[in-house]
């Protein structure tokens with residue numbers, strides 16, 4: 001009789017333990033998930049543009065209109081268009097954007113405010129996706145639009161006589177306030 005009672009108790013104990021184990025497993029799984037998500041975020045935010053650059057070279061091409069690029073473009077226009085027009089990504093090589101983004105405190109004698117890590121990462125996604133690396137190996141990184149080969153390549157018809165600065169774009173581009181470089185003054189729209 002006592003034996004049976006004992007066995008019953010043990011069986012009850014087992015049931016209790018099994019459900020306890022289940023709780024333990026579930027909480028461990030949740031904990032693990034939290035830690036891994038947190039780790040992923042820290043990695044993403046701590047990564048320097050150069051690290052992301054290295055990573056993205058080995059990955060298959062991504063959709064150029066993905067949401068992070070769109071968000072990056074908006075942040076770019078608001079963060080980098082405060083003092084001068086937001087310079088379109090394609091007129092300068094990727095290396096220039098990388099240098100400028102990594103050194104917001106040393107920006108042509110001033111500093112770019114509001115450059116928190118997330119802003120930096122998203123803006124980098126936009127700039128990297130819409131620019132190309134320097135054409136010639138070991139060529140110096142151009143810090144002015146005027147020195148950029150891509151600017152020249154994008155202007156096959158134009159012979160510039162005035163100095164090229166971020167203030168002169170508006171002479172021919174009428175859509176700058178909408179960040180649109182396709183619309184031109186009538187003079188250029190009409191010419192072949």
Ligand code: HEC
Nearest residue numbers: 079080082083087100108110111112143144145146165166
């Ligand atoms: C606090 C004001 C300010 C902000 C904000 C700012 N810049 Fe500038 N930027 C300047 C100044 C000043 C110059 C130098 C202009 C000159 O020498 O003619 C400059 C020049 C530039 C040039 C060279 C333009 C040329 O004439 O060839 C680029 C490219 C540039 N900035 C990119 C950026 C980017 C990218 C950001 C955002 C991360 C940014 N700027 C935000 C002040 C600012």
Ligand code: HEC
Nearest residue numbers: 088145154155156157158165166168169171172181182188
């Ligand atoms: C003298 C007129 C003129 C000035 C100044 C000028 N552009 Fe242009 N831009 C053009 C013309 C014209 C085109 C079309 C390509 C061509 O016909 O050469 C063009 C094309 C472009 C394009 C390619 C647009 C596209 O998507 O097809 C970009 C980007 C651009 N310009 C940026 C700039 C920036 C940035 C500045 C100022 C630093 C600037 N341009 C100054 C006349 C000008």
